[in-house]
Amino acid sequence: MExxxxxxxxxxxxxxxxKTTFSNALIEHVYGFxxxxxxxxxxxxxxxxxxxxxxxxxxISLSYKYKKKEYTINLIDTPGHIxxxxxxxxxxxxxxxxxxLVDVSKGVQPQTLFNxxxxxxxxxxxxPILNKSDLVSCKGLSKGYSILEDVTxxxxxxxxxxxxxxxxxxxxxxxxxxxxxxxxxxxxxxSRFRALIFDSTYDEHVGLTFYxxxxxxxxNKNDRLVLVNxxxxxxxxxxLGFFNITKTQRTPSFISEGGIGFITIxxxxxxxxxxxxxxxxxxxxxxxxxxxxxxxxxxxxxxFYNIYPWEQxxxxxxxxxLKQLSLNDLSLNFEKKxxxxxxxxxxxxxxxxxxxxxxKKRLEREYLLNVIYSNPSVTYRLKRRDSSTFFFIxxxxxxxxxxxxKLVIEEPLVLLKITSLSQYLNNLIKLLLxxxxxxxxxxxxxxxxxxxxxxxxxxxxxxxxNEILYDFNDKTQSITKGNVQLSYVFLKxxxxxxxxxxxxxxxxxxxxxxxxxxxxNAYRLATRLCSVIKDNTKRQLxxxxxxxxxxxxxxxxxxxxxxxxDVTSKCYGGxxxxxxxxxxxxxKGKARLVSNNYNKEDxxxxxKLYKKIFD
Numbered sequence: 001m002e003x004x005x006x007x008x009x010x011x012x013x014x015x016x017x018x019k020t021t022f023s024n025a026l027i028e029h030v031y032g033f034x035x036x037x038x039x040x041x042x043x044x045x046x047x048x049x050x051x052x053x054x055x056x057x058x059x060i061s062l063s064y065k066y067k068k069k070e071y072t073i074n075l076i077d078t079p080g081h082i083x084x085x086x087x088x089x090x091x092x093x094x095x096x097x098x099x100x101l102v103d104v105s106k107g108v109q110p111q112t113l114f115n116x117x118x119x120x121x122x123x124x125x126x127x128p129i130l131n132k133s134d135l136v137s138c139k140g141l142s143k144g145y146s147i148l149e150d151v152t153x154x155x156x157x158x159x160x161x162x163x164x165x166x167x168x169x170x171x172x173x174x175x176x177x178x179x180x181x182x183x184x185x186x187x188x189x190x191s192r193f194r195a196l197i198f199d200s201t202y203d204e205h206v207g208l209t210f211y212x213x214x215x216x217x218x219x220n221k222n223d224r225l226v227l228v229n230x231x232x233x234x235x236x237x238x239x240l241g242f243f244n245i246t247k248t249q250r251t252p253s254f255i256s257e258g259g260i261g262f263i264t265i266x267x268x269x270x271x272x273x274x275x276x277x278x279x280x281x282x283x284x285x286x287x288x289x290x291x292x293x294x295x296x297x298x299x300x301x302x303x304f305y306n307i308y309p310w311e312q313x314x315x316x317x318x319x320x321x322l323k324q325l326s327l328n329d330l331s332l333n334f335e336k337k338x339x340x341x342x343x344x345x346x347x348x349x350x351x352x353x354x355x356x357x358x359x360k361k362r363l364e365r366e367y368l369l370n371v372i373y374s375n376p377s378v379t380y381r382l383k384r385r386d387s388s389t390f391f392f393i394x395x396x397x398x399x400x401x402x403x404x405x406k407l408v409i410e411e412p413l414v415l416l417k418i419t420s421l422s423q424y425l426n427n428l429i430k431l432l433l434x435x436x437x438x439x440x441x442x443x444x445x446x447x448x449x450x451x452x453x454x455x456x457x458x459x460x461x462x463x464x465x466n467e468i469l470y471d472f473n474d475k476t477q478s479i480t481k482g483n484v485q486l487s488y489v490f491l492k493x494x495x496x497x498x499x500x501x502x503x504x505x506x507x508x509x510x511x512x513x514x515x516x517x518x519x520x521n522a523y524r525l526a527t528r529l530c531s532v533i534k535d536n537t538k539r540q541l542x543x544x545x546x547x548x549x550x551x552x553x554x555x556x557x558x559x560x561x562x563x564x565x566d567v568t569s570k571c572y573g574g575x576x577x578x579x580x581x582x583x584x585x586x587x588k589g590k591a592r593l594v595s596n597n598y599n600k601e602d603x604x605x606x607x608k609l610y611k612k613i614f615d
Contacts (some may be wrong), residue, residue: 003258004183005069008213009127010076010091012119013101014109015485018131018164022101023060024162025079026173029365030062059211059243059260060092066178074243074260090276092118093294094198094213094260096124097181099173100152104130104161106456107404109419111487116152125181126152127160129173134163172367184258186216191257193217193225195280196293200328207266208237212255212280215293219255219263228279235280239264245343299331301349302412302490303469303607304394305356306337306512307363308345314369315344321367322346325359332359333573341512341610342372347394351365352488353469372607375515376469381410393442397514401500401552409516410493411464413438418459418476419485425457427479431457435467436518438494447511462491466517501526503533504547510605522550528587530558536609539563542590 013019062073076091092098098119102112119126149155162169188194199211212219214543227237240255240263255261279292309318309571319336326332332355334348350356358378363369382399383390385406399407418428425442427429432440439460468488497519503510503526517525526548533546541562548556567582 003185003256005071006074006184006258007071007097007177007181008074008076008084008095008184008258008260009097009099009181010078010088010095010119010124011099011101012078012088012092012108012115013110013131014103014115015487017101017103017106017109018111019101020077021294022099022129022162022164023075025167026062026075027060029167029170030064031175053461059091061242061244061260062174064174064178066175068208070581071178072242072259073174075578076260088115088118088200089122090120092124094196094211095104095124096184097127098175099177100126100128101131102128102131103364106419109487110483114489124398126154127173127176127180128154130159130162131160133161134166134168163291184213184215186257188216191215191217192285192289193219193280193282194289194293195219197276197278197280202324202327204608207264209262209264210280211243211260211262213260214255214257216257217282218257221253224283225280226283227238228281228289228292230278233267234283235265235267238266254412278584299351301331301333301379302377302465303353303356303378304347304349305376306339306347307334307343307360308339308342308372308374310370310372312343317367318346318363318369318371321363321369322348324367325362329356329359329605339512341510342604342607345372351396353473374512375614377515378465378469379414380412380516383408396500396516399500399516401502401549404551409498410497411466411496411498411516412463413462413491413494414468414488415491416461416463416468416486416488418458418461420459420476420480422457424480424483425459428459428476431472431479432461432463434590435472436520438462438464447490463488464494464496465490466519499550500552502549502552503529504545504549505533505605506545512610519550523555526550526556530556530615532610533605534558534560536612537605541565 011019011023012395022180059074059076062075063069074095076095078091079089098115099347100112100119102108116126116128160169160172161390162173194214194215194217196215197210201209203209217235219240221237221240223237225237227235240261242252242255242259242261252261255263262499277294279289279290279294281289302306307318307322309315311590322332322334326334331351332348334346335347337347339345348356348359350359360371360373363371372532377394377396379392379394380396381390381392385408400499421426429440429442438461440459443458443460465488473486476486496518498520499519501515501522503513513529530546530548537544537546537560539562541558544560546558546560547554564584567586568579571579571582
């Protein structure tokens with residue numbers, strides 16, 4: 001197909017604004033079938049359907065006839081949650097246009113504006129569309145839309161209105177894409193083959209699959225390719241195709257300039273760093289083409305977890321699974337870590353809490369792994385009081401307790417946006433204040449220009465990231481009965497009164513429970529963890545002392561009393577010397593336990609207990 005008949009478009013929006021429903025509606029409309037249970041849908045991953053969110057970007061090719069000409073529209077459905085903004089960017093770099101959906105019942109949301117700016121930064125033509133227009137009146141949304149008008153260049157009166165559920169206005173959208181979105185064009189003067197890898201998957205039977213966009217030239221089956229500026233072996237294209245309802249429905253002999261498709265490579269070597277953002281060229285141009293098509297920088301991780309296999313025999317399987325996940329998720333990074341309790345595992349970085357939960361579920365379901373997640377930690381910025389040089393640390397156990405008083409520790413601050421209903425405002429504010437909120441602003445339906453409707457409110461709060469990691473989402477869901485949306489972006493680092501919280505069992509430090517926390521939270525957190533340890537640790541023949549320490553000062557102490565064996569119970573009278581002899585023998589036995597450090601070396605926390613603490 002000629003390049004002038006190709007359109008590449010990404011679908012972006014805030015979470016729950018109907019991107020996937022809209023994309024599926026376009027597919028059903030173009031191909032003339034009604035989706036039934038088990039039929040094609042873009043959210044093919046089980047976790048996506050279960051949670052009702054898009055996790056991975058999904059491409060699909062649509063054939064549409066307009067003015068007696070056949071056009072190919074490559075549609076890329078992207079996630080809406082802030083934790084998967086990396087996936088949105090990957091969809092945008094493969095497109096020339098972006099459909100920006102706005103749910104009329106919710107209005108312009110934080111991620112709507114973020115995605116619009118991201119599209120502008122990538123020089124895409126934006127087509128803003130009002131979705132779910134059959135549900136409520138669009139009256140009042142015009143004011144809220146004004147904050148996007150300067151970004152999109154489209155006036156409110158010119159907006160398209162669609163209903164994905166009732167299939168209304170879809171032809172207008174397809175025609176708008178063909179009319180407004182430019183055809184793919186090459187900035188290269190020659191016709192040598194260049195393609196960008198915007199996604200990739202690996203299967204031990206199929207091999208390595210690259211999702212590519214061809215920027216110039218033509219790709220044929222059996223072509224020999226190399227990665228630009230990568231010391232990798234030659235890749236031979238075994239098969240190629242387009243993203244129709246099933247990958248194999250339409251198998252072409254080539255992919256031309258401007259086309260989006262996939263290629264399969266049969267290779268068994270370590271392929272985990274071959275994918276995203278790399279440029280493919282023909283092997284004969286290996287030394288003449290040096291510039292990559294896109295300089296793709298993976299986002300910086302915000303939170304970190306230590307992940308260990310339940311059984312050490314699964315360590316290599318865990319490593320292989322993380323590598324396969326990272327093949328198409330550059331925001332997931334990991335490095336090997338050793339623990340005295342769990343053995344070998346990995347320290348993994350994530351973009352947010354949801355991102356970490358999705359990876360955990362995928363490890364358990366897709367790779368059948370039983371894993372232990374540690375407590376989350378964030379990246380802290382530190383400097384010595386007598387120095388101006390900052391350094392970063394993610395593992396609190398590496399900070400010497402004796403050095404705490406000599407350090408200035410800064411924790412990450414985020415801009416948190418809570419969208420909910422006005423009736424829950426007071427309780428949400430109380431929660432924010434309990435979570436060390438630095439500052440907050442409440443926007444009602446008038447002051448935010450109609451952004452969220454009559455009863456809607458938006459709370460913008462500056463919050464320490466640490467306070468959001470544990471139970472914040474659960475508490476907001478409970479307060480609002482599920483009527484809440486959360487999103488946050490990194491703001492800055494801020495000095496804070498942090499202490500190092502540690503725990504000891506009979507004098508032995510439990511390094512896996514070391515953490516940094518605010519001084520106001522130290523006693524409450526130490527009390528809770530000591531209680532969990534006490535309730536789930538079996539009694540022994542000796543006393544077990546549990547201590548919680550803040551900057552090496554004991555702030556909580558609890559004791560698990562030993563079993564009391566009545567050694568005189570078998571004496572039914574007789575001379576008192578018999579009882580004294582038995583008691584003396586018992587006393588010597590207890591002294592022997594202490595002298596041999598038996599009570600120190602043999603007290604350990606079980607993996608089940610760690611899992612209770614971390615969960």
